[in-house]
Each structure stands twice: as structure tokens, then as C-alpha cells.
Amino acid sequence: MRGEPILEVSRVRANRGHGRHRLQVLAETSFAVHAGQSLALVGISGAGKSTLAQVVLGLHAAANGQVCVQGKKWADTKLRPDRRRRHLVQGVPQDPAAAFVPRWTIRSSIEQAIKRLTDSTMSEKLMLEAAELAHFDPQLLNRHPAQLSGGQLQRAAITRALAVQPAVLVADEPTSALDPDTGESVLTALLDSAEQSNIALLMVTHDPHFAQRCTGMLTLHPPTPDF
Amino acid sequence: MRHTNALGLISRILSGVGLLLVAGALPWLSRTDPAAAILRARYAELEPTEQALAAIRDQLGLDQGPITMSLQWWSAVLRGDLGNSWVSGTEIGPGLLQAVGVSATLTMFAVIVALMITVALVTPAALRVLRDVPQRGSGPVGVALTALPEFLLASVFLVVVGVQLQWLPPYGWTGIDTAILPALALGIPAGGLLGRLLADAISGVAAERWVVIWRLAGAGHRVILAGVFRRASAAVIDQLGLVFIGLLGGAVAVEQVFAIPGLGRYLLGSANSQDIPALQAGVLFMAFAALCVGLVANFLRRLLRGGALPAGSLPPAPEPRNDGRIARWTAVIALVLLLLILVFGLPRDPFLISHDRLAPPGLSLPFGADASGRDLLARVAHGTISTLTPAFVIVLCAILVGLLLAVFGEVARGPAEIANATPPILAGVIIAALLGPSVGAVTIAVLWVTWPPLATHAASLLEEAKAMPHIGWLALAGMSKAEIWVRHVLPAVLPALLRHGMLRLPGVALALAALGFLGLGAQPPQPEWGLLLAEGIDYVERAPWTTIAPALALILTSVFAVALAGLRRPPSSSRHGRNHGGKGVEKESLQLADNPKSMALTGK
Numbered sequence: 001m002r003g004e005p006i007l008e009v010s011r012v013r014a015n016r017g018h019g020r021h022r023l024q025v026l027a028e029t030s031f032a033v034h035a036g037q038s039l040a041l042v043g044i045s046g047a048g049k050s051t052l053a054q055v056v057l058g059l060h061a062a063a064n065g066q067v068c069v070q071g072k073k074w075a076d077t078k079l080r081p082d083r084r085r086r087h088l089v090q091g092v093p094q095d096p097a098a099a100f101v102p103r104w105t106i107r108s109s110i111e112q113a114i115k116r117l118t119d120s121t122m123s124e125k126l127m128l129e130a131a132e133l134a135h136f137d138p139q140l141l142n143r144h145p146a147q148l149s150g151g152q153l154q155r156a157a158i159t160r161a162l163a164v165q166p167a168v169l170v171a172d173e174p175t176s177a178l179d180p181d182t183g184e185s186v187l188t189a190l191l192d193s194a195e196q197s198n199i200a201l202l203m204v205t206h207d208p209h210f211a212q213r214c215t216g217m218l219t220l221h222p223p224t225p226d227f
Numbered sequence: 228m229r230h231t232n233a234l235g236l237i238s239r240i241l242s243g244v245g246l247l248l249v250a251g252a253l254p255w256l257s258r259t260d261p262a263a264a265i266l267r268a269r270y271a272e273l274e275p276t277e278q279a280l281a282a283i284r285d286q287l288g289l290d291q292g293p294i295t296m297s298l299q300w301w302s303a304v305l306r307g308d309l310g311n312s313w314v315s316g317t318e319i320g321p322g323l324l325q326a327v328g329v330s331a332t333l334t335m336f337a338v339i340v341a342l343m344i345t346v347a348l349v350t351p352a353a354l355r356v357l358r359d360v361p362q363r364g365s366g367p368v369g370v371a372l373t374a375l376p377e378f379l380l381a382s383v384f385l386v387v388v389g390v391q392l393q394w395l396p397p398y399g400w401t402g403i404d405t406a407i408l409p410a411l412a413l414g415i416p417a418g419g420l421l422g423r424l425l426a427d428a429i430s431g432v433a434a435e436r437w438v439v440i441w442r443l444a445g446a447g448h449r450v451i452l453a454g455v456f457r458r459a460s461a462a463v464i465d466q467l468g469l470v471f472i473g474l475l476g477g478a479v480a481v482e483q484v485f486a487i488p489g490l491g492r493y494l495l496g497s498a499n500s501q502d503i504p505a506l507q508a509g510v511l512f513m514a515f516a517a518l519c520v521g522l523v524a525n526f527l528r529r530l531l532r533g534g535a536l537p538a539g540s541l542p543p544a545p546e547p548r549n550d551g552r553i554a555r556w557t558a559v560i561a562l563v564l565l566l567l568i569l570v571f572g573l574p575r576d577p578f579l580i581s582h583d584r585l586a587p588p589g590l591s592l593p594f595g596a597d598a599s600g601r602d603l604l605a606r607v608a609h610g611t612i613s614t615l616t617p618a619f620v621i622v623l624c625a626i627l628v629g630l631l632l633a634v635f636g637e638v639a640r641g642p643a644e645i646a647n648a649t650p651p652i653l654a655g656v657i658i659a660a661l662l663g664p665s666v667g668a669v670t671i672a673v674l675w676v677t678w679p680p681l682a683t684h685a686a687s688l689l690e691e692a693k694a695m696p697h698i699g700w701l702a703l704a705g706m707s708k709a710e711i712w713v714r715h716v717l718p719a720v721l722p723a724l725l726r727h728g729m730l731r732l733p734g735v736a737l738a739l740a741a742l743g744f745l746g747l748g749a750q751p752p753q754p755e756w757g758l759l760l761a762e763g764i765d766y767v768e769r770a771p772w773t774t775i776a777p778a779l780a781l782i783l784t785s786v787f788a789v790a791l792a793g794l795r796r797p798p799s800s801s802r803h804g805r806n807h808g809g810k811g812v813e814k815e816s817l818q819l820a821d822n823p824k825s826m827a828l829t830g831k
Contacts (some may be wrong), residue, residue, distance in 0.1 A: 098700045
């Protein structure tokens with residue numbers, strides 16, 4: 001099943017801040033992830049793991065290099081992801097509440113995303129399929145984010161990401177806010193769903209045990225000051 | 228961030244240059260045809276023919292366009308030539324100098340009064356430092372002293388001390404006895420404000436950790452007091468500068484009430500007669516004085532703090548500690564009384580002349596009648612509407628402008644600083660001179676001084692809103708930037724901003740009334756609070772109720788404004804999920820505690 005990688009990150013560097021306060025936070029990094037595979041990003045704090053996740057998600061512009069998805073350019077130093085391809089890369093945030101608008105129900109947040117990102121008219125079907133993949137109880141769809149527990153909300157966030165049928169899933173420490181048991185089951189849900197849907201999974205994590213369960217691992221090192 | 232600093236600097240320089248150009252081009256900006264005004268004033272016997280008008284336009288250089296005109300004016304000013312008055316045709320310099328002399332003397336007396344009040348207000352806090360007992364903050368006396376804007380205080384002094392008791396001469400500028408009342412009217416609110424700020428600063432500083440360490444090290448009480456005082460005065464020295472500028476030029480109303488030929492009255496007179504060169508000279512002097520005071524204050528602050536400090540190296544400014552419960556009750560009572568006036572007054576006709584002239588108050592006529600025989604209750608009630616409507620418009624526009632400029636960020640820095648340092652009365656005088664006195668003119672003037680704090684607040688709220696985690700992730704759901712802004716950022720920001728705007732409403736209404744009182748706003752026979760007070764003062768000896776009725780409404784509004792600013796929202800009242808800006812507005816409302824007053828006083 002080798003062949004063209006789904007996600008290809010080449011020579012990406014990233015900065016934070018402007019002008020005098022500009023600081024390089026991500027050393028030059030290159031890697032590729034194939035469909036159905038999972039790559040764990042590990043490294044000490046300040047190595048640029050979360051920034052790399054944001055660059056891949058298209059939320060932060062890279063300072064150098066480019067990100068390709070399915071062989072086509074997805075993001076580089078200026079390019080913002082094309083709206084028609086936006087559904088290809090989705091994410092699961094560290095704080096799952098970030099994936100939902102607080103005053104909307106889980107259902108309307110997910111419906112909005114499906115309506116905007118896909119041509120599908122069967123948003124209910126997509127949503128239920130995704131919920132099954134993510135081990136999320138569909139009964140909870142009508143609740144507000146504040147009415148769910150941390151683990152439920154994290155599964156809801158995975159549901160939201162899977163509902164638009166992405167090719168790449170980026171998870172930024174998806175279990176860091178959860179207790180070990182819940183974290184374990186959320187991680188299982190994440191890895192299973194990625195494998196079943198043939199998604200390329202990029203997972204930022206601190207936990208070496210979790211990293212072992214991915215098919216690959218990449219250790220990032222903090223950038224050395226360049227002046 | 229260097230590039231934003233540079234942007235702020237460029238914005239400041241550009242707005243400074245813009246301001247200089249505008250000052251020089253005022254005659255060109257004036258909406259009324261100055262040629263006709265000059266012809267009427269100087270050559271009453273001449274027919275206003277096209278030829279004559281053209282000759283005057285030519286003589287003034289009105290055809291050259293604003294920039295040439297501005298440059299010419301500035302080159303003349305730098306040579307010491309302030310030009311000739313359009314009305315009298317005489318040179319402006321000597322007249323202005325005389326007015327400035329009078330104003331400087333009056334300011335000196337007012338500063339003495341203000342300092343005495345400041346000392347009285349600060350003494351308890353200083354004594355507590357000496358005795359090492361817990362601080363209590365400035366207390367209600369300071370609030371009471373700052374409750375009344377100076378045009379109201381001046382009117383009350385004139386009525387009570389000058390006319391009823393006849394202890395002091397009611398007007399004129401002939402000796403020290405004529406200076407006492409105006410100095411009190413100017414000095415009491417200024418001293419109250421300064422004393423309150425300084426007392427609060429002292430109680431805040433006295434709680435800082437170094438004070439404890441100094442005590443443990445065995446420092447004497449006096450040494451500690453001196454240290455506390457130095458830190459506290461560094462915190463309020465900017466306010467001192469603004470108060471001083473306010474005394475010098477914002478004293479228009481007080482000089483008008485007591486008929487003192489100072490700078491304020493000079494400005495007002497030239498605005499009313501649309502004598503633009505005289506106005507230009509007055510404004511130039513004011514701006515120069517403001518610049519000097521600002522530089523001196525800046526220098527003193529550095530001296531007191533021992534050098535320039537990077538931002539964030541000092542603990543935040545002390546919070547006023549007044550009792551929330553008293554403030555709430557005062558606000559409610561003032562509001563209920565105002566509503567009562569509205570309920571009983573609105574059904575009555577404010578224009579109908581159906582009573583005896585100056586009829587005294589009675590059962591059918593609770594507030595009496597004015598000089599034309601109109602019902603004063605009706606006029607005050609309808610005056611509420613015609614004062615509060617523009618106030619609402621101003622607050623809403625200020626929120627809108629604030630939001631827009633907050634988006635531009637540092638680019639708006641220069642205009643914001645200039646607007647922040649403009650006393651509202653000065654803005655009113657300039658705009659009324661350009662557009663002619665009208666409600667629209669004073670609305671623009673008060674809007675000009677109202678938007679900066681709202682823009683600052685909007686900027687911090689927007690930053691907070693954009694930092695909310697779910698806002699960043701909305702892009703993943705395919706939302707465009709514009710849509711995120713309109714549907715998610717704005718709704719998170721608006722409630723807090725609207726609350727802040729509404730807190731400023733009474734202060735804005737008072738600033739409008741102050742301008743109305745000077746005749747720059749609504750014109751007779753419109754019922755407007757400031758105008759009603761100005762009309763009533765003429766009859767104060769025969770029929771004091773003509774003054775009391777509008778003054779009552781204004782005092783209630785002032786009390787409401789001060790009480791409202793003293794309110795602190797209980798932390799438990801924050802609504803779930805939506806209340807992202809709650810913290811911001813709290814901070815802002817605390818700063819506001821010093822503000823409705825200084826709105827009228829200094830325009831801070």
C-alpha cells in the first residue's frame with residue numbers, strides 16, 4: 001500500500017512574533033505520512049510540536065518550506081489552504097472545547113462544518129458514521145459543550161473532525177486533559193478510526209507509551225538560536 | 228514589537244502635523260462665508276455686493292486653498308504676528324495676552340483652593356501610614372466634592388452666595404473678592420478629583436510589599452511616608468497635568484457665569500461671533516500650554532520614579548475602594564427621581580405659553596413657570612429627552628468608531644491621544660465656531676472626546692475574543708475570516724462594549740449640557756438642560772425656581788453618573804459562556820470612577 005504519501009512536510013520552519021521579537025520556534029523539519037499510517041511527534045517542551053501541528057492544519061503560516069496533501073500544495077509561507085480542499089486536513093485540539101462554539105450544540109457545530117466543507121446533503125448520515133468511528137454516543141449530539149465531560153467532549157471533537165471525511169487528521173496532545181483510562185480509550189478510538197478510514201494521522205504527544213502505539217515516531221529538537 | 232511601535236510613532240507624527248495644518252486652515256474650514264461676516268462687522272455701511280465680498284475673500288486669501296493658507300498663517304505666527312480680528316479689525320496679540328493674564332491669575336487662585344482640598348483629603352490616608360493602620364481609601368467626601376461639574380457649581384455659588392446671601396460680588400473681575408467664588412467653583416471639583424486619586428494611590432501604595440520590608444528594617448514612619456508619597460504622586464502626576472490644563476482653558480463656563488474676561492470667555496466670544504483668527508490664537512495658546520504641562524508632568528514623573536521604566540514593571544494602578552452598596556442605592560434613588568420627572572413632565576406641553584411669567588411653584592405647576600410663562604416641569608422633562616437623545620447617539624457612534632479604530636490598532640494612536648487631551652468644552656467651542664452653534668455641532672464635539680476610551684477598551688476586548696480557543700479553530704470548519712469576525716468575534720465583544728458605553732452616558736449628557744449652557748448647542752426655544760439653566764440664571768434674583776428646576780435634573784444626573792461609576796458588578800453575576808469580556812469591563816468601570824467628572828473637567 002506504499003505509493004504517494006498523503007501528507008508530505010518538506011523543509012518547514014516556523015517563527016512566532018514580529019520584528020525584533022521574532023523567534024524561531026520550529027527547526028527545519030521534513031517527513032511524510034501514508035494513508036492508514038500514524039506518526040507520533042515527540043520532543044521536549046519548546047521543540048515546536050504544537051506549532052508544527054498548526055502549520056499542517058493551515059492555522060499558522062510557515063517561515064520556510066511547504067506542506068503537500070495528496071501530492072498537491074496545501075500550505076506554505078503565504079498560501080492559505082483552498083476552501084474547497086479545507087476538509088482534507090482536520091484536527092483534534094488539545095482543549096476539546098476549542099473545536100466547538102460554546103453557545104451552539106455539538107450537532108450544530110458539526111452540521112455547520114459539514115455544510116461548509118462538503119457537497120454532501122446527508123449530513124446526519126456522515127455525522128452518525130463519524131460518531132460510531134469515534135466511539136461517541138449520538139444521544140449526546142444535542143448537548144452543549146459545557147454539558148459534556150472531558151472524555152465525551154474529546155470524542156465529540158474527533159467526531160467533528162471525521163465527519164467531513166478528511167485525508168489527514170492532526171491531533172495535538174488529545175489526551176493531555178484526560179485521566180489515564182479515558183485517555184487510553186480516546187487514543188484507541190483515534191487510532192482505530194484513522195486506520196479504518198485510511199486517514200494519515202499526525203499525533204503530538206508527550207507520552208512515550210502512546211507514541212509506541214503509532215506506526216512511526218519523529219523526535220523534534222528545539223531550534224538553535226541563529227544569530 | 229518594533230514595527231507596531233513605529234506605526235504608533237508615525238501615527239502620532241502624522242496626526243500632529245494634521246492638527247497643525249487644521250489649526251492654520253480653520254478659516255477655510257469654516258462653513259459660514261467669513262467674507263459676509265466681516266463685511267457686516269467692519270463696514271456696516273457697505274452694500275454686500277459681489278465685488279465687495281470678493282475683495283475681502285481676496286484679502287483673507289480664502290481662494291488659495293487650505294494648505295497654502297495654513298502655511299501662511301504659521302509663518303506669520305512664527306514671526307509673532309497672530310493676525311487681525313475679523314470683527315474689530317484690531318490686532319489679536321494684545322487682547323489675547325490680557326485674557327491669558329486674567330486666566331493665569333484665576334488659575335492660580337483655583338490651584339490654591341484645589342491644593343487645600345487635596346491636602347484635606349489626603350491627610351487621613353497619610354496619618355494612617357504614619358500610625359501603621361490599615362488604609363480605607365478616599366471615602367465619600369471626595370466623591371461628593373467631584374459630583375458636580377463646575378458650571379453647575381458656579382451657578383449654585385452665584386445663586387446662593389452671590390445673590391441670596393450677598394456675601395460676595397456675583398460677577399466682575401475687580402479685586403480679590405471677585406476671584407473667590409470662581410476660584411472655589413473651579414478648585415473644588417479639581418481638588419476633589421486630585422485628592423481622591425492621591426488618597427486612593429496612597430492606600431494602594433501603602434499595601435505594597437516594600438512598605439512592610441522597610442518597616443521590618445526599622446525605617447522611621449516619616450521615611451516610609453515620604454517613600455509612599457513619592458510613589459503615589461508619580462501615579463497621579465499625569466492627572467494633575469490634565470486638571471491644570473482643564474483649569475486654564477476649560478474654565479469657559481465659570482468665566483461665563485461670573486463674567487470674568489479670561490481666556491475661556493475670549494474663546495467663547497470669538498466662537499459666537501465666528502471671529503476665527505481670534506479663536507485660532509486662543510486655541511494655539513491652549514495647545515502650547517497643554518504641550519508644556521504635558522512635558523513638565525512627564526519630566527516630573529520620571530524624576531519621581533527615578534528614570535524611565537519599561538511597561539509592566541509597576542503594579543497596576545490602585546483601585547478606588549468605595550462602598551458598592553451606598554453607590555447602588557444612590558444610583559437607584561437618583562434614577563427613580565429622574566424617571567418621576569419624566570413621567571409627570573412628558574405629558575405636559577413644553578412650548579405652550581399658558582401661565583403667568585415667572586409663576587412660582589404650586590400644586591398645578593410643581594416647578595413653576597419660566598420667563599415666558601412656560602411650564603418648567605414640562606421643559607425639564609422634555610429637556611431630558613433632547614439631552615439624552617444626542618447622548619445616546621454619541622455613545623453608539625463612539626462604540627462604532629471605537630470598534631473600527633480598534634481594528635486599525637496602532638494607526639489610531641495619534642488621533643486618540645489628541646482627542647484624549649482635548650477638553651470637551653474646547654472641542655465644542657471650535658466645532659461650534661466652524662459649523663455654527665447647533666445640536667449637531669456639540670454632538671460631534673462630545674463624540675470627539677468620547678471615542679478614545681471606548682476604542683482602547685474595544686481593542687483589548689477584541690484581543691481577548693480572538694484569543695478564545697474556539698475562534699482560531701473555526702477556520703477548520705471552513706469559515707472565512709470575515710464571517711468569523713461578524714458572527715463570533717463581534718457578538719463576544721459587543722455586550723461588554725455596550726455596557727461600558729451606557730456607563731458613560733450620564734457623563735456624556737453632562738458634557739452636552741455644559742455646552743448647551745454656553746449657548747453652543749440647542750437654540751431657544753428648544754428645552755435642553757444646559758440651555759434651561761442658562762435661561763434661568765438671568766432671573767435668579769426674582770425667581771430662583773427657574774434655576775433650581777434644571778439644576779435639580781443636572782444634579783441628579785451627576786449623582787447618578789458618579790454612583791454608577793462607583794458600582795462594581797458582583798463577580799457571581801457573570802452569565803455563563805457569553806461573558807468573555809466581563810473582566811475587561813470591570814477594569815474599565817473602575818477607571819471610569821474618575822471619569823464622568825473629568826469628562827466635564829478635563830476631557831480625560
